[in-house]
Amino acid sequence: NFRLPRSVTWKGLYDVQTYMARSFAPTASYSGWRVEVIVRKVGNPGDLTIYVNSTLSIATAATPRATIHADDVDSLTSIHLSHALYPKATLTSGTTYYVVVAGRDEDTATNHWEIAVDTAATTATSDTCYRSEDYVTWFPTSMGIYFHVTDANVPFIPRFFEYKQQFYFVRSNDNGAPSRLYINGDRGAADSNSTDLSLLNDATKS
Numbered sequence: 001n002f003r004l005p006r007s008v009t010w011k012g013l014y015d016v017q018t019y020m021a022r023s024f025a026p027t028a029s030y031s032g033w034r035v036e037v038i039v040r041k042v043g044n045p046g047d048l049t050i051y052v053n054s055t056l057s058i059a060t061a062a063t064p065r066a067t068i069h070a071d072d073v074d075s076l077t078s079i080h081l082s083h084a085l086y087p088k089a090t091l092t093s094g095t096t097y098y099v100v101v102a103g104r105d106e107d108t109a110t111n112h113w114e115i116a117v118d119t120a121a122t123t124a125t126s127d128t129c130y131r132s133e134d135y136v137t138w139f140p141t142s143m144g145i146y147f148h149v150t151d152a153n154v155p156f157i158p159r160f161f162e163y164k165q166q167f168y169f170v171r172s173n174d175n176g177a178p179s180r181l182y183i184n185g186d187r188g189a190a191d192s193n194s195t196d197l198s199l200l201n202d203a204t205k206s
Helices: none
Strands: 009-012 019-024 030-042 048-053 065-068 079-091 097-102 112-118 129-132 138-140 147-150 156-163 166-173 180-183
Touching: 019 147, 030 048, 030 065, 030 097, 048 079, 079 147
Parallel strands: none
Antiparallel strands: 009 112, 019 097, 019 129, 030 079, 030 112, 030 147, 048 065, 048 097, 065 079, 129 138, 156 166, 166 180
8 A cells, every 4th residue: 555756755753743543544454564654854753653553543543563773864855764563453344444654753944854745635535634732632643754654575586678779677476476567658559540641559457
């Protein structure tokens, strides 16, 4: 499950929005093993914590979670951070969950995390987005954090090759599951088009 960037706005996680949340509802059940957000740091903030839970109650804020340390990120360098959830999040199809990013209560305007958000999230999707100062009282907001929740990655061997001037990629899975073949772009054969030689037509393509 993901909400990945269109236009990015940076919002500081301190004061009245020390905590921010965005909902999602899986269309299939799976175990959420990793969570990814887009962040950068200002000054020297405390740890950034990411939660994936079915409620916004502070009682559920212990697990599952991923913790990011300030030393792992250069100042004012935006980065996609992917961290393992511990323990894994059991996600059920059709159930609403929340990705919550949490700064530290001690963070200030000079020492805080910035998170990449979509300022029109609630008009572009059916998500609900919130901000909070204390993880107790939540207020609706139009700013939705960008995130990516994934299941366990299967180790694989990547094999790249070129065939007839087209680039391909084969994913050879270590667990014996069938390999997958990907093409970079598309290919086909042009139909006869003597009436307009400025166009390439292929009736087999949509």
